[in-house]
Amino acid sequence: xxxxxxxxxxxxxxxxxxxxxxxxxxxxxxxxxxxxxxxxxxxxxxxxxxxxxxxxxxxxxxxxxxxxxxxxxxxxxxxxxxxxxxxxxxxxxxxxxxxxxxxxxxxxxxxxxxxxxxxxxxxxxxxxxxxxxxxxxxxxxxxxxxxxxxxxxxxxxxxxxxxxxxxxxxxxxxxxxxxxxxxxxxxxxxxxxxxxxxxxxxxxxxxxxxxxxxxxxxxxxxxxxxxxxxxxxxxxxxxxxxxxxxxxxxxxxxxxxxxxxxxxxxxxxxxxxxxxxxxxxxxxxxxxxxxxxxxxxxxxxxxxxxxxxxxxxxxxxxxxxxxxxxxxxxxxxxxxxxxxxxxxxxxxxxxxxxxxxxxxxxxxxxxxxxxxxxxxxxxxxxxxxxxxxxxxxxxxxxxxxxxxxxxxxxxxxxxxxxxxxxxxxxxxxxxxxxxxxxxxxxxxxxxxx
Amino acid sequence: xxxxxxxxxxxxxxxxxxxxxxxxxxxxxxxxxxxxxxxxxxxxxxxxxxxxxxxxxxxxxxxxxxxxxxxxxxxxxxxxxxxxxxxxxxxxxxxxxxxxxxxxxxxxxxxxxxxxxxxxxxxxxxxxxxxxxxxxxxxxxxxxxxxxxxxxxxxxxxxxxxxxxxxxxxxxxxxxxxxxxxxxxxxxxxxxxxxxxxxxxxxxxxxxxxxxxxxxxxxxxxxxxxxxxxxxxxxxxxxxxxxxxxxxxxxxxxxxxxxxxxxxxxxxxxxxxxxxxxxxxxxxxxxxxxxxxxxxxxxxxxxxxxxxxxxxxxxxxxxxxxxxxxxxxxxxxxxxxxxxxxxxxxxxxxxxxxxxxxxxxxxxxxxxxxxxxxxxxxxxxxxxxxxxxxxxxxxxxxxxxxxxxxxxxxxxxxxxxxxxxxxxxxxxxxxxxxxxxxxxxxxxxxxxxxxxxxxxxxxxxxxxxxxxxxxxxxxxxxxxxxxxxxxxxxxxxxxxxxxxxxxxxxxxxxxxxxxxxxxxxxxxxxxxxxxxxxxxx
Ligand SMILES: Cc1cc2nc3c(=O)[nH]c(=O)nc-3n(C[C@H](O)[C@H](O)[C@H](O)COP(=O)(O)O)c2cc1C
Ligand code: SF4
Ligand code: SF4
Numbered sequence: 001x002x003x004x005x006x007x008x009x010x011x012x013x014x015x016x017x018x019x020x021x022x023x024x025x026x027x028x029x030x031x032x033x034x035x036x037x038x039x040x041x042x043x044x045x046x047x048x049x050x051x052x053x054x055x056x057x058x059x060x061x062x063x064x065x066x067x068x069x070x071x072x073x074x075x076x077x078x079x080x081x082x083x084x085x086x087x088x089x090x091x092x093x094x095x096x097x098x099x100x101x102x103x104x105x106x107x108x109x110x111x112x113x114x115x116x117x118x119x120x121x122x123x124x125x126x127x128x129x130x131x132x133x134x135x136x137x138x139x140x141x142x143x144x145x146x147x148x149x150x151x152x153x154x155x156x157x158x159x160x161x162x163x164x165x166x167x168x169x170x171x172x173x174x175x176x177x178x179x180x181x182x183x184x185x186x187x188x189x190x191x192x193x194x195x196x197x198x199x200x201x202x203x204x205x206x207x208x209x210x211x212x213x214x215x216x217x218x219x220x221x222x223x224x225x226x227x228x229x230x231x232x233x234x235x236x237x238x239x240x241x242x243x244x245x246x247x248x249x250x251x252x253x254x255x256x257x258x259x260x261x262x263x264x265x266x267x268x269x270x271x272x273x274x275x276x277x278x279x280x281x282x283x284x285x286x287x288x289x290x291x292x293x294x295x296x297x298x299x300x301x302x303x304x305x306x307x308x309x310x311x312x313x314x315x316x317x318x319x320x321x322x323x324x325x326x327x328x329x330x331x332x333x334x335x336x337x338x339x340x341x342x343x344x345x346x347x348x349x350x351x352x353x354x355x356x357x358x359x360x361x362x363x364x365x366x367x368x369x370x371x372x373x374x375x376x377x378x379x380x381x382x383x384x385x386x387x388x389x390x391x392x393x394x395x396x397x398x399x400x401x402x403x404x405x406x407x408x409x410x411x412x413x414x415x416x417x418x419x420x421x422x423x424x425x426x427x428x429x430x431x432x433x434x435x436x437x438x439x440x441x442x443x444x445x446x447x448x449x
Numbered sequence: 450x451x452x453x454x455x456x457x458x459x460x461x462x463x464x465x466x467x468x469x470x471x472x473x474x475x476x477x478x479x480x481x482x483x484x485x486x487x488x489x490x491x492x493x494x495x496x497x498x499x500x501x502x503x504x505x506x507x508x509x510x511x512x513x514x515x516x517x518x519x520x521x522x523x524x525x526x527x528x529x530x531x532x533x534x535x536x537x538x539x540x541x542x543x544x545x546x547x548x549x550x551x552x553x554x555x556x557x558x559x560x561x562x563x564x565x566x567x568x569x570x571x572x573x574x575x576x577x578x579x580x581x582x583x584x585x586x587x588x589x590x591x592x593x594x595x596x597x598x599x600x601x602x603x604x605x606x607x608x609x610x611x612x613x614x615x616x617x618x619x620x621x622x623x624x625x626x627x628x629x630x631x632x633x634x635x636x637x638x639x640x641x642x643x644x645x646x647x648x649x650x651x652x653x654x655x656x657x658x659x660x661x662x663x664x665x666x667x668x669x670x671x672x673x674x675x676x677x678x679x680x681x682x683x684x685x686x687x688x689x690x691x692x693x694x695x696x697x698x699x700x701x702x703x704x705x706x707x708x709x710x711x712x713x714x715x716x717x718x719x720x721x722x723x724x725x726x727x728x729x730x731x732x733x734x735x736x737x738x739x740x741x742x743x744x745x746x747x748x749x750x751x752x753x754x755x756x757x758x759x760x761x762x763x764x765x766x767x768x769x770x771x772x773x774x775x776x777x778x779x780x781x782x783x784x785x786x787x788x789x790x791x792x793x794x795x796x797x798x799x800x801x802x803x804x805x806x807x808x809x810x811x812x813x814x815x816x817x818x819x820x821x822x823x824x825x826x827x828x829x830x831x832x833x834x835x836x837x838x839x840x841x842x843x844x845x846x847x848x849x850x851x852x853x854x855x856x857x858x859x860x861x862x863x864x865x866x867x868x869x870x871x872x873x874x875x876x877x878x879x880x881x882x883x884x885x886x887x888x889x890x891x892x893x894x895x896x897x898x899x900x901x902x903x904x905x906x907x908x909x910x911x912x913x914x915x916x917x918x919x920x921x922x923x924x925x926x927x928x929x930x931x932x933x934x935x936x937x938x939x940x941x942x943x944x945x946x947x948x949x950x951x952x953x954x955x956x957x958x959x960x961x962x963x964x965x966x967x968x969x970x971x972x973x974x975x976x977x978x979x980x981x982x983x984x985x986x
Contacts, residue, residue, distance in 0.1 A: 191512070344624065345627035348600070352542035352543070354624065355624075356576065383538030384538075388495065389493065
């Protein structure tokens with residue numbers, strides 16, 4: 001692990017008062033903005049980001065350069081930096097904004113410059129009110145120093161950035177829900193097609209929605225160059241990422257690492273192992289939406305592609321470690337409570353399916369499960385997946401549900417058979433890979449969907 | 450126009466049509482709840498998912514209401530196991546929390562949930578949890594919400610937002626707690642509010658007016674038009690035992706699209722509650738007394754015979770009605786010219802009410818009569834000022850005036866003039882100040898009791914249809930006119946409205962080319978052909 005790459009976290013950890021623009025400037029801040037606005041053409045900035053291979057850090061891992069290239073050739077265009085971070089087990093954006101707001105602002109300025117944008121928002125989860133205040137101060141400082149506003153640094157480029165407090169729902173983080181919310185509406189995700197933000201976004205204009213960490217990475221790419229960025233990680237997952245390690249580990253926290261690290265190493269080397277040296281039972285590798293992994297599946301690297309091959313996803317990089325004391329039915333019940341609570345209610349399968357799944361799981365957890373409930377749960381998952389307006393139906397709806405049930409089937413069965421909560425010994429609690437495959441049910445996607 | 454393939458059928462349709470519409474042209478129904486042709490697309494119910502070829506040989510689910518026809522060669526499948534499984538899934542999702550109270554639901558028999566349950570539902574229930582029971586709500590003067598039945602398709606919200614433009618409705622709460630509601634203190638109260646009950650695909654929104662009336666399958670439906678104003682919304686009138694129970698709009702893109710206003714929708718009560726003239730009457734010793742048709746007709750000819758002179762000298766006047774059909778007004782003008790030998794023809798003009806235009810352009814006209822334009826064209830008269838002047842000048846001494854209006858009001862000048870007449874014959878349906886002045890009263894028929902056509906404000910000639918016969922001894926107005934003619938020794942020609950329309954087409958300017966078959970269900974515009982005989986009204 002090359003510590004030189006841990007810029008975002010090292011800056012935050014080693015420089016006191018980095019949130020103050022003068023301190024930030026003393027340490028070289030905003031030079032990248034000056035360099036880019038004065039010496040680079042917008043296309044060159046786009047090219048650098050495309051060449052860097054940067055993939056979005058908001059969950060889907062969509063290549064950022066490609067996203068930008070899809071912008072409809074219309075003006076005005078808008079930027080929305082997505083700081084709604086509400087995925088349970090994810091806290092990277094919050095940490096980044098708390099510690100290093102000007103990095104994010106730099107990224108927003110560069111993104112706007114690159115894409116011909118003159119107005120941008122950062123949509124910040126409403127509960128983060130201190131961050132919103134701090135961000136307002138940071139914007140004010142940037143205006144004062146001439147990095148925002150009219151004719152920035154005498155280059156003729158204008159940019160206004162505003163904070164917008166989140167409307168208090170997880171779905172406000174879905175990019176089109178965010179746009180609706182910014183427009184003052186209920187955050188009902190829009191139909192895609194036709195409402196891809198790059199085509200028809202905020203106020204019907206072409207819009208970029210990018211995650212907070214993605215913005216900070218854009219600043220790094222432009223500062224150090226695409227080649228430097230690509231020097232970290234792998235071709236599939238360039239740069240390094242912020243991983244939020246939480247749950248039953250000895251050293252939970254935010255770690256900036258290359259994706260070449262394996263999940264096992266992340267937990268045992270970086271995180272110091274399982275709390276109390278207990279046995280590890282399960283890991284959710286990328287925010288609670290990501291399908292769960294068993295103790296047999298820890299030797300996968302954190303790369304987006306490798307995660308997908310393992311039947312899960314890199315997601316937001318929020319890693320939840322669960323030790324042998326965890327009841328998997330209870331853990332899934334907890335996730336499904338979240339899904340039930342946060343379903344926006346717009347479309348039928350998700351609105352009706354999430355509470356149903358949650359009710360069934362509660363019944364099983366309380367010892368009232370029926371043998372047919374397992375099949376029923378999986379069939380309800382089938383009827384939701386791919387049939388909803390937005391991805392919420394899958395993540396955090398179907399994917400955790402199906403992966404928990406199929407992989408930890410023995411523990412679910414034990415609940416049903418013994419009519420009570422049963423925490424099986426780790427080895428007995430989950431199916432081995434071969435057995436999962438024999439079930440004929442895809443864990444990530446239904447086989448026949 | 451792209452040619453696309455839907456379930457092995459090739460259809461050539463306009464680009465931009467949704468798959469639901471394109472499939473309909475091929476006779477294939479793609480089930481749906483939230484899609485409504487008159488409302489913006491929302492895509493929330495997920496019932497209309499069908500499979501489309503997204504890459505060569507690879508099919509994926511798309512929403513039939515969102516996906517449009519874009520290019521030649523698109524392949525759509527509406528019938529695959531995946532599509533059917535989705536419909537079954539969506540139906541199950543809708544029904545798990547549904548109260549299944551069909552036996553006492555107003556929507557029973559015309560409910561999409563019922564219909565699609567039949568086609569795509571399961572016979573058993575897999576849901577053993579507790580159902581959600583959101584509250585019943587009184588949304589406004591006309592509308593109740595049974596939230597338990599609501600499937601949150603948002604048709605009602607989109608209607609208020611985009612058609613009425615009044616935006617009273619919205620969703621409160623979130624996820625499975627979502628409910629349709631109004632803002633506190635701002636009820637669902639707009640001129641088009643009744644439409645939300647029509648477009649609600651289930652029994653969630655119902656009109657208070659129709660609540661717990663007899664089951665819908667016991668009604669007869671009459672396809673007619675509204676007579677509340679000169680827009681002439683196309684309607685379906687539901688009747689049973691000579692009573693109207695409900696009036697709903699009928700699609701006509703040229704007139705009312707899919708809508709009608711609340712005044713028109715609920716206006717039938719005024720007719721049903723009115724004190725109807727059910728028998729002919731004549732004045733005896735200063736008071737009106739019921740009489741037989743024979744005597745009443747005799748009284749008309751007795752009263753007028755002295756006054757009818759040579760053409761040009763006749764002292765009889767005739768006043769038509771904008772509540773009457775074209776055919777009736779046409780017969781009336783014939784009666785005037787041929788039997789009464791008079792050219793003193795007028796038209797009663799009702800003082801205008803309030804007009805209104807909705808956000809989407811739906812118009813409620815200020816002219817609260819249905820056929821002012823048609824009556825003018827049939828009678829060749831625009832008002833009754835000439836008649837009043839004639840009475841005051843002493844050239845008109847007898848008047849045959851027809852009403853049909855529930856809210857008829859006379860000006861002081863009109864009343865004074867009518868009071869001077871030697872013989873006033875009134876053909877009307879309700880007791881009014883006009884009837885109070887009459888010497889002879891002939892009991893006529895309301896708009897629900899006769900056939901004919903009316904010409905709306907834009908010149909569209911549309912069919913009015915009879916639902917049941919007039920009450921008591923009352924008769925249809927055309928029939929009465931023909932009998933009066935006969936009493937005066939003149940045969941006014943064929944009496945069937947369709948035949949009269951053929952005569953109108955031959956003789957009235959602008960009506961050439963029209964016939965009941967041309968007018969059909971959707972009406973036809975005047976001015977489409979040249980009259981074959983001399984023009985004139
Ligand atoms: C239900 C749901 C919630 C989401 N919440 C967030 C969020 O809180 N923050 C975020 O950056 N992206 C979130 N996303 C992903 C965004 O839709 C979008 O893909 C992302 O902001 C794009 O940024 P990126 O390309 O930089 O990753 C969410 C997606 C879904 C489906
Ligand atoms: S999938 Fe769920 S969250 Fe997404 S639009 Fe549908 S109801 Fe809302
Ligand atoms: S009340 Fe009716 S129209 Fe309105 S959302 Fe519910 S089901 Fe749809």
